[in-house]
Structure formats: C-alpha cells, structure tokens
Amino acid sequence: MATATVTKGLEGVVAANSGICWIDGYAGVLAYRGIDIHELAQQSTFEETTYLLWNGRLPSREELAQFSDKLVDARRVPSHIFDLLRAFPKNATPMEALRTAVSALSMYDPAENAVDHDSNLRKSFALTAQFPILVAAYDRIRKGQKLVDPDPSLSHAANFLWMLHGEKPIDAASRTFDIALILHADHEFNASTFAARVIAGTMSDMHSAITGAIAALKGPLHGGANEAVMKMLFAIAKDGGDPVDYVRSLLAQKQKVFGFGHRVYRTEDPRATHLRRMSEQLSRESGNTKWYEMSRRIEEFVKNEKKLNANVDFYSASTYTTLGIDLDLFTPIFAVSRIAGWTAHVMEQLDDNRLIRPRAEYTGPEYPVRYVPIAQR
Amino acid sequence: MATATVTKGLEGVVAANSGICWIDGYAGVLAYRGIDIHELAQQSTFEETTYLLWNGRLPSREELAQFSDKLVDARRVPSHIFDLLRAFPKNATPMEALRTAVSALSMYDPAENAVDHDSNLRKSFALTAQFPILVAAYDRIRKGQKLVDPDPSLSHAANFLWMLHGEKPIDAASRTFDIALILHADHEFNASTFAARVIAGTMSDMHSAITGAIAALKGPLHGGANEAVMKMLFAIAKDGGDPVDYVRSLLAQKQKVFGFGHRVYRTEDPRATHLRRMSEQLSRESGNTKWYEMSRRIEEFVKNEKKLNANVDFYSASTYTTLGIDLDLFTPIFAVSRIAGWTAHVMEQLDDNRLIRPRAEYTGPEYPVRYVPIAQR
Numbered sequence: 112m113a114t115a116t117v118t119k120g121l122e123g124v125v126a127a128n129s130g131i132c133w134i135d136g137y138a139g140v141l142a143y144r145g146i147d148i149h150e151l152a153q154q155s156t157f158e159e160t161t162y163l164l165w166n167g168r169l170p171s172r173e174e175l176a177q178f179s180d181k182l183v184d185a186r187r188v189p190s191h192i193f194d195l196l197r198a199f200p201k202n203a204t205p206m207e208a209l210r211t212a213v214s215a216l217s218m219y220d221p222a223e224n225a226v227d228h229d230s231n232l233r234k235s236f237a238l239t240a241q242f243p244i245l246v247a248a249y250d251r252i253r254k255g256q257k258l259v260d261p262d263p264s265l266s267h268a269a270n271f272l273w274m275l276h277g278e279k280p281i282d283a284a285s286r287t288f289d290i291a292l293i294l295h296a297d298h299e300f301n302a303s304t305f306a307a308r309v310i311a312g313t314m315s316d317m318h319s320a321i322t323g324a325i326a327a328l329k330g331p332l333h334g335g336a337n338e339a340v341m342k343m344l345f346a347i348a349k350d351g352g353d354p355v356d357y358v359r360s361l362l363a364q365k366q367k368v369f370g371f372g373h374r375v376y377r378t379e380d381p382r383a384t385h386l387r388r389m390s391e392q393l394s395r396e397s398g399n400t401k402w403y404e405m406s407r408r409i410e411e412f413v414k415n416e417k418k419l420n421a422n423v424d425f426y427s428a429s430t431y432t433t434l435g436i437d438l439d440l441f442t443p444i445f446a447v448s449r450i451a452g453w454t455a456h457v458m459e460q461l462d463d464n465r466l467i468r469p470r471a472e473y474t475g476p477e478y479p480v481r482y483v484p485i486a487q488r
Numbered sequence: 489m490a491t492a493t494v495t496k497g498l499e500g501v502v503a504a505n506s507g508i509c510w511i512d513g514y515a516g517v518l519a520y521r522g523i524d525i526h527e528l529a530q531q532s533t534f535e536e537t538t539y540l541l542w543n544g545r546l547p548s549r550e551e552l553a554q555f556s557d558k559l560v561d562a563r564r565v566p567s568h569i570f571d572l573l574r575a576f577p578k579n580a581t582p583m584e585a586l587r588t589a590v591s592a593l594s595m596y597d598p599a600e601n602a603v604d605h606d607s608n609l610r611k612s613f614a615l616t617a618q619f620p621i622l623v624a625a626y627d628r629i630r631k632g633q634k635l636v637d638p639d640p641s642l643s644h645a646a647n648f649l650w651m652l653h654g655e656k657p658i659d660a661a662s663r664t665f666d667i668a669l670i671l672h673a674d675h676e677f678n679a680s681t682f683a684a685r686v687i688a689g690t691m692s693d694m695h696s697a698i699t700g701a702i703a704a705l706k707g708p709l710h711g712g713a714n715e716a717v718m719k720m721l722f723a724i725a726k727d728g729g730d731p732v733d734y735v736r737s738l739l740a741q742k743q744k745v746f747g748f749g750h751r752v753y754r755t756e757d758p759r760a761t762h763l764r765r766m767s768e769q770l771s772r773e774s775g776n777t778k779w780y781e782m783s784r785r786i787e788e789f790v791k792n793e794k795k796l797n798a799n800v801d802f803y804s805a806s807t808y809t810t811l812g813i814d815l816d817l818f819t820p821i822f823a824v825s826r827i828a829g830w831t832a833h834v835m836e837q838l839d840d841n842r843l844i845r846p847r848a849e850y851t852g853p854e855y856p857v858r859y860v861p862i863a864q865r
Binding site for chain 1: 495496497498499500501502503504505506507508509510512517519521522523524527528531532536544545546547548549552568571572575576577579580581584587588591592594595596600676677678679680682683686687688689690691692693696697699700702703704705706707708709710711712751752842843844845846847848849850851852853854855856857858859860861862863865
C-alpha cells in the first residue's frame with residue numbers, strides 16, 4: 112500500500128545510494144567522487160574526469176594514457192548509422208537525431224543484452240566516443256557539408272570542435288569546451304540520469320537507458336534551458352531595447368526566465384561561477400562582449416529582484432554562442448558531456464540492481480465504480 | 489539536503505498523485521478509473537478501455553464509435569519508417585526496432601515539441617494506432633514476408649493478428665487477444681510508465697517519453713518476464729523431464745523462476761486469473777494443452793514451495809504461444825497494449841507538471857577529496 116504523504120516530483124526524496132556525485136545545495140558544493148568541481152574545472156580534463164566518474168578515483172599517468180587511447184580507439188560509428196542520419200527528414204532536430212541514432216546503435220553492439228560490468232564499461236567507452244561524432248555528423252549532414260573524420264591526435268574536446276567546424280580549434284576554444292564538458296559531466300539524480308537508472312533498473316540494456324536519458328534531457332525544463340536562455344538573448348538583441356526592461360516585462364507577465372534557480376541549489380550553482388568566467392574571458396578574446404554583458408546585467412537584475420541565482424544554463428548559453436555553436440546544438444552538447452555521468456550511473460545501478468517502482472497516491476473515482484453495459488449508458 | 493532514509497527502488501514511496509489506476513496489493517484489486525479489471529476483462533474492449541484510461545469514464549455508444557473511427561484513421565505510418573525498418577540489421581530484436589522507429593516517428597509529427605493536452609491526445613491516437621503496425625511490419629520484414637495493410641473493418645485486436653499473420657483470425661483468437669490487451673493496458677507507476685513520466689516531467693515530448701517507456705519495458709525484470717517464462721517452458725519440453733523437477737532444481741540453484749511474485753501484489757495478481765482461464769480455454773480449443781498443463785503444474789508447485797503467486801506474465805506466455813505469436817514478440821505486444829496507459833500517464837503528468845528529480849544518499853569518498861596533480865600521483 113502507498114503511504115499517505117505525496118512528495119510531488121520526489122523533491123528531497125532519496126531514491127537510492129550513490130557514490131558518484133556529492134551535492135550540498137545549501138553550501139553550493141558539487142563534487143565528483145569527493146573532488147570539488149572547482150578543482151576539476153581548473154586542473155582536470157574531460158578524459159580524466161570521465162575516468163574518475165567511472166572508476167571512483169583519479170588515474171595514474173599511465174592509466175590516463177591507456178584510458179585516453181581506448182576512448183580514441185572507440186571513435187567509430189557503423190556506416191549504416193550515417194546512412195540513417197542522412198535519411199532523416201531535414202527538419203529533424205539534432206536531439207531527435209541523436210536519440211534515434213543511439214537507439215539504433217544497439218543493433219550493432221556485439222552483446223546488446225549483456226548488463227555485466229565489463230560489457231557496460233565497453234559500451235560506455237563506445238557511447239562516450241560516439242556521441243560527439245553523431246552530433247557533429249548530423250549537423251554537417253543537415254547543412255550539406257562533408258563529414259570530418261575524427262583526429263586521433265586531438266583531445267575529446269578539441270576533436271569535437273574539429274569534427275563540427277572542420278577547422279582546428281584555437282587552444283582557448285578547446286580548453287573552454289573541455290571545461291564545459293567537465294562541468295556538465297554529472298549531477299547526481301537529475302531527471303535524465305534518473306530516467307536512465309529507472310530504465311536500467313529493469314535490467315534493460317545500456318543503449319536503452321541512454322536513449323531514455325537523451326529523451327529526458329530534451330525537455331525545456333532540463334537540457335533545453337540554455338537554449339531558452341540564448342533565445343531570450345537573441346530576442347533582446349533583435350528587439351534592440353534594454354535587457355533589464357525585457358526581463359522585467361517577462362516577470363510582470365509571470366513568464367519563466369530560464370537560467371535561474373535550481374531544484375537543489377539554495378546558493379549559487381558552483382558551475383555557474385566557471386561558466387561566467389569563461390564567458391567573460393572568451394568574449395574579451397573574441398572581441399564580442401555583447402552576449403556576456405547582456406547576461407551580466409540580467410543576472411544582477413534577477414538576483415536583486417527575485418533573489419534567484421544564475422544556474423549552469425545561464426552562462427553556458429553565451430559561452431557556446433561565442434564558440435560558434437548553433438542554438439539547437441546546446442542540448443546535444445550537454446549530452447556529449449553528460450554521457451560520462453549517465454554511463455557511470457547505469458553501471459552503478461546494474462552493479463547492485465533493484466527495480467525502481469514507486470507508487471501513486473490514487474486520486475481518481477472511488478473503487479468500485481460499476482461497469483455499466485453500453486446499452487444502459 | 490537529502491533525508492536520511494533510503495528506500496531502495498522507491499518501494500512503497502509515493503511519487504505523485506494519479507487518477508488513472510487503483511491497485512490494492514493486499515486485496516488483489518486492479519481497477520482502471522475505479523472500474524474493476526475483472527469487469528473490464530469480461531465486458532469491455534481495448535478501444536473502450538483506452539477511452540476510459542484517457543478520459544476517465546466510459547464512453548456513450550456514439551462516443552465509442554467516434555473514438556474507434558479515429559483510432560482506425562490513425563493507422564498510418566510514414567513510408568520512410570518502413571524503409572527504416574527494412575534497413576535495420578536482420579538480427580535486430582523487435583524491441584530495438586520498435587524503440588528506434590518510435591523515436592524516429594517524432595520527426596514526422598506536425599508539432600513534435602507541443603505538450604498541450606490536445607497535441608498529446610492527437611499523438612496518443614497516432615502512437616496507439618501505429619504500435620501494432622510497427623510490430624507486425626518488422627516481424628514480416630525480418631521473415632522476408634510482404635507487409636499486410638491494416639483492415640479498417642477489423643477491431644484493434646483482430647487487425648493486429650491480421651497484419652501479423654496475413655490471415656483473418658478466428659473470433660476466439662481475436663477476443664483472447666483483446667482481453668490480453670485490456671489486462672496489460674495500465675498498471676499505475678510500473679517502471680516503464682514511471683520512466684515515461686520522468687521524461688515527460690522535463691516537458692519533453694510524447695515521443696521521447698514513449699521511447700523511454702519502451703526502453704524500460706525491454707528489461708527482463710519488466711516486459712521481458714513472459715518471454716523468460718516461455719523460454720523455461722520450451723527448455724522443459726526440450727529436456728523432456730518433469731516440469732516440477734526442473735523448477736525444483738532451478739530453485740535449488742537459487743535461480744529466479746520468472747512469472748511469480750510481484751512488487752505490489754501480496755495475493756494473486758488479478759490479471760493472472762483471466763490469463764489462466766484464457767490459456768486453458770485456448771489450449772482446449774486448439775487441442776494443444778501441453779503448455780497450459782505444464783504451466784498449471786509449475787504454478788501449483790511454486791505456490792506450495794515458495795508461497796509465491798503467478799503474476800500477469802506467467803499465463804500470458806502460454807496464451808501467446810497458443811495464439812501463434814513468436815517468443816520475441818511477447819514484449820512488443822505488451823507495448824502494443826501498454827501504450828494506452830503510457831499515453832494516459834504522460835497526458836496526466838503534463839496536465840499538471842512537476843519535474844521529477846529525487847536525491848541520492850551519497851556513499852562515495854568523503855568530501856573534500858583533494859585533487860592531486862598527476863605528477864604527484
């Protein structure tokens with residue numbers, strides 16, 4: 112029987128044990144395997160962070176080299192999947208393309224149903240290496256551009272920018288993107304990760320869990336938020352008016368201003384700190400400070416007016432735009448990073464599995480309602 | 489901050505209000521919108537039950553006629569989707585095909601991102617009508633058979649058997665399958681439905697939510713269980729020994745016997761009652777009583793030995809086999825039914841949405857673990 116208290120949205124409800132991510136929402140702390148996100152953002156790489164998420168500790172120099180090599184070796188996508196991407200209708204969004212391609216990828220996996228740790232780890236390497244290829248390939252296909260092969264000499268972050276733009280990225284761009292990947296790599300039981308764990312909890316396979324995670328990330332309340340932030344900045348720029356007036360009028364109409372507040376953090380989202388700095392730095396280096404300055408003014412206004420802090424999505428919008436990344440790639444890029452955390456969580460779930468099956472508090476017509484034959488209705 | 493009590497698998501935790509499905513696990517009651525499943529199984533149809541799940545009450549004769557017509561009209565799948573099914577590698581399982589095809593279908597939806605009630609209702613008609621087409625089509629494609637067009641004169645259940653086998657089903661088969669569809673149409677916050685709600689909770693679209701639900705249903709602890717039951721029956725038949733000896737030896741080896749026990753029911757699963765009766769009836773009519781009798785003996789043994797009741801999966805296995813349905817279509821057929829409930833839950837979730845985002849109880853290395861530079865590791 113269901114207990115009487117309903118916690119809508121499971122807010123504050125503990126769904127399982129997990130040793131991957133530590134969040135202290137009151138102190139504004141985010142840590143992967145105990146290591147503060149600030150230290151990782153300043154000193155680590157996406158490859159090392161992924162090792163940490165999957166293995167629970169930092170690698171030795173040799174372990175990291177082997178790990179990175181394995182990730183480079185896994186940069187392979189069956190040619191049928193590229194055919195699939197080419198066959199999609201041209202208005203298909205990159206998230207639909209990614210979700211469908213990842214679902215199809217299981218058909219080419221040598222042990223699709225296997226959910227033991229070693230099989231899951233192999234699939235985690237494959238998917239983490241394949242995500243940037245799929246995202247870059249679909250973007251080039253829809254633009255009628257030739258695909259760019261992965262470059263094994265480039266890091267995970269730099270290789271993505273290379274495959275996307277067909278130009279070797281400058282170091283500042285690669286490093287900025289690398290940090291963005293580190294910051295988004297995991298966030299405990301966020302909705303997409305939780306969806307992945309619910310799916311994996313039925314002993315379904317890794318590709319199923321990750322397909323469901325992409326499906327959840329696609330929602331505007333989750334991965335879609337930074338896209339919504341950038342749409343607002345574009346609308347303000349087009350409108351030509353003052354950013355603060357624009358946001359004030361949004362608030363007056365009781366509309367949501369995306370990029371502020373967070374279910375878990377009661378203080379500043381620690382990821383926002385780095386994204387603000389990166390957005391500022393990049394905007395100065397590129398000579399285009401427009402988006403950063405607009406963002407800064409909106410942040411100050413919303414903080415004063417609504418006591419809401421900027422979250423991870425707010426400054427990633429201007430950062431990605433300054434990196435030359437299209438609006439509708441923001442969420443796919445979130446997935447390119449979060450796949451590290453999703454796979455870590457699926458492995459953790461399946462290493463000590465329990466079906467995730469909550470109850471509902473029934474609010475419908477009181478049982479028993481009689482079945483009235485149709486002639487008597 | 490997380491609370492201290494962890495309820496692994498969210499067992500007994502109430503995740504939200506819902507007016508769709510009432511389960512009393514102790515009394516063995518299942519009701520859709522307050523109407524007992526026994527009354528529905530005996531007197532309703534899948535079409536009427538779907539109306540009930542979506543609208544909260546039984547339809548008038550005229551409403552039901554309109555509803556059924558709309559469902560018949562929605563029996564359309566874009567030709568590109570059939571091309572997609574044909575392009576899949578021949579070893580792709582029907583669940584991988586269904587998951588991928590449903591993910592791709594969103595690309596052809598006229599309002600893919602819309603999550604208002606009317607858009608969701610339109611998509612619910614489309615998906616409910618398309619599921620049987622996709623499952624039947626992929627089965628015929630992989631067998632090298634010509635596709636069979638839907639027949640608008642046939643009911644939802646009969647039309648599926650027609651498209652699958654290319655022969656008009658006898659009435660007993662259609663009615664049996666119709667009842668199976670009614671029995672599986674909803675089951676409150678089971679893992680696949682819950683996955684759909686977690687995904688929809690981010691305001692993601694209907695196709696995303698349903699793709700995730702298929703992904704969860706695919707797991708052997710969920711939709712895969714009746715397939716596992718039938719595999720056991722086949723293994724026993726091949727082995728030639730006594731069914732009870734076989735199951736006794738499984739239990740002695742501490743292996744799971746699929747088709748018994750349920751997270752929610754503490755007494756007999758009310759759906760099992762009907763499936764047992766249908767399995768018996770069909771087996772007598774077809775003159776093949778082997779699977780039914782084997783099932784009956786196993787049920788009695790497990791009940792005496794382990795005090796476990798047969799669940800919905802146990803007798804659906806022999807029922808589907810007697811209907812001439814392949815083993816690996818059992819779970820897709822579950823989806824053909826459950827789509828009615830999944831869509832009802834996604835509509836309910838989005839009509840009064842709250843992001844579903846629980847917390848984890850952190851069990852990893854204590855914060856803060858220092859980031860040690862690689863040269864010092």
